[in-house]
Amino acid sequence: MMRTRPLKVALLGCGVVGSEVARIMATHADDLAARIGAPLELAGVAVRRPSKVREGIDPALITTDATALVKRGDIDVVVEVIGGIEPARTLITTAFEHGASVVSANKALLAEDGATLFAAAEKHGRDLYYEAAVAGAIPLLRPLRESLAGDKVNRVLGIVNGTTNFILDRMDSSGAGYSEALDEATALGYAEADPTADVEGFDAAAKAAILAGIAFHTRVRLDDVHREGLTEVTAADIASARRMGCTVKLLAICERAADGRSVTARVHPAMIPLSHPLASVREAYNAVFVEAEAAGQLMFYGPGAGGPPTASAVLGDLVAVCRNRIGESTGPGESAYTRLPVSSMAEVVTRYHISLDVADKPGVLAQVATVFAEHDVSIDTVRQQGRLDSEGLGGEASLVVVTHRAPDAALSGTVEALRKLDTVRGVASIMRVEGE
Ligand code: NDP
Ligand code: HSE
Numbered sequence: 001m002m003r004t005r006p007l008k009v010a011l012l013g014c015g016v017v018g019s020e021v022a023r024i025m026a027t028h029a030d031d032l033a034a035r036i037g038a039p040l041e042l043a044g045v046a047v048r049r050p051s052k053v054r055e056g057i058d059p060a061l062i063t064t065d066a067t068a069l070v071k072r073g074d075i076d077v078v079v080e081v082i083g084g085i086e087p088a089r090t091l092i093t094t095a096f097e098h099g100a101s102v103v104s105a106n107k108a109l110l111a112e113d114g115a116t117l118f119a120a121a122e123k124h125g126r127d128l129y130y131e132a133a134v135a136g137a138i139p140l141l142r143p144l145r146e147s148l149a150g151d152k153v154n155r156v157l158g159i160v161n162g163t164t165n166f167i168l169d170r171m172d173s174s175g176a177g178y179s180e181a182l183d184e185a186t187a188l189g190y191a192e193a194d195p196t197a198d199v200e201g202f203d204a205a206a207k208a209a210i211l212a213g214i215a216f217h218t219r220v221r222l223d224d225v226h227r228e229g230l231t232e233v234t235a236a237d238i239a240s241a242r243r244m245g246c247t248v249k250l251l252a253i254c255e256r257a258a259d260g261r262s263v264t265a266r267v268h269p270a271m272i273p274l275s276h277p278l279a280s281v282r283e284a285y286n287a288v289f290v291e292a293e294a295a296g297q298l299m300f301y302g303p304g305a306g307g308p309p310t311a312s313a314v315l316g317d318l319v320a321v322c323r324n325r326i327g328e329s330t331g332p333g334e335s336a337y338t339r340l341p342v343s344s345m346a347e348v349v350t351r352y353h354i355s356l357d358v359a360d361k362p363g364v365l366a367q368v369a370t371v372f373a374e375h376d377v378s379i380d381t382v383r384q385q386g387r388l389d390s391e392g393l394g395g396e397a398s399l400v401v402v403t404h405r406a407p408d409a410a411l412s413g414t415v416e417a418l419r420k421l422d423t424v425r426g427v428a429s430i431m432r433v434e435g436e
Pocket of ligand 2: 305
């Protein structure tokens with residue numbers, strides 16, 4: 001039975017994502033109404049620049065007073081696609097106070113202060129849905145939160161930032177420069193308002209915090225996530241990865257410790273073998289592996305950024321939240337009952353690919369190997385190539401060492417000690433190796 005009273009939607013933000021949300025709401029109005037059981041009405045659109053022309057949107061709906069919009073009292077659902085911490089946080093909590101449910105794509109806010117938002121939603125008996133906050137169009141949070149609610153997730157690993165994957169893909173496949181590739185990703189609507197959030201790994205770290213929180217039923221904040229971006233990745237690293245039959249990806253990895261008593265979450269560039277499914281994730285696509293005790297390994301893949309894909313996830317949430325409103329129910333709220341501590345990167349067990357510039361003379365290899373042994377780090381492979389020094393006389397070599405798995409603290413201690421050897425002229429690059 002179709003209700004005649006429409007459900008009123010307030011749209012906060014009408015940029016890359018918001019404009020697509022409004023477009024789909026208008027073009028698929030009848031289908032959405034049939035699926036929800038009531039028509040949707042766009043009741044207002046809050047923006048910063050009211051004079052900007054916004055195709056397909058009634059100018060009478062545009063306002064710069066987002067606070068007044070969420071305080072109206074007749075709004076059923078607020079869609080927050082402004083981004084950032086404030087005013088988004090206050091607008092969302094105010095929306096709950098005035099009876100609305102909320103759909104948001106704001107991973108930065110959810111990772112920084114999700115607890116405040118979840119508490120406000122629960123207090124006022126409303127929904128907070130945020131599928132679009134992680135991995136764009138890919139249905140990932142709902143499967144983790146609902147379909148896998150009866151299983152035990154032990155690991156989540158994947159590519160969750162479209163911009164950096166686009167940049168690395170362009171650098172690897174067409175030899176494009178870093179800045180050129182970043183400009184292209186920005187023009188395509190993939191990058192955050194401040195693209196340092198992408199390239200320094202903050203965006204992926206926020207997503208890792210959200211994923212770890214849902215997967216392990218605990219609270220993980222942005223500050224708990226070890227973060228390294230891709231600004232240190234050089235063309236030489238990418239070429240070196242190729243020589244090893246690998247490629248470089250910015251990975252987010254969330255793990256439950258073997259004893260089950262703690263979790264870790266990290267974001268950093270890593271070499272992965274070309275044979276690994278993540279190696280073939282191109283452009284702004286994302287892919288995430290979820291390893292669960294009973295289900296085994298699941299892979300989620302799809303467009304990870306951009307207006308239409310992200311709007312698809314927002315609309316999916318909007319339909320779900322509207323159905324809940326009609327049924328006078330709410331979906332699952334925050335589940336953080338395990339209260340597992342988040343361990344530091346030092347405790348993570350991983351592998352390193354280390355590229356050293358060394359003196360090419362007797363005993364150097366043995367010296368280097370001793371440093372690894374002293375730190376209890378086992379070497380998997382070593383490749384040495386002699387090269388000419390600055391005077392063209394030889395006497396120097398590149399040494400590439402790949403280790404077996406060891407605690408990150410032991411690996412970084414090894415690198416620190418290597419730097420102190422007279423025969424080590426420099427550490428050209430260090431990168432973790434994953435996916436084997
Ligand atoms: P944009 O910068 O394109 O759009 C932001 C919108 O918010 C603009 O319409 C802007 O107004 C409006 N806005 C900014 N500040 C205010 C304010 N104080 N009051 C009212 N309106 C304001 O961002 P995106 O659409 O790319 O991103 C929106 C959210 O979605 C972010 O949280 C982002 O992280 C998330 N997201 C984005 C994805 C993407 O691929 N772009 C993918 C997944 C999530 P005006 O138009 O006047 O400037
Ligand atoms: N800037 C983000 C990315 C948008 O590139 O992945 C999608 O969350």
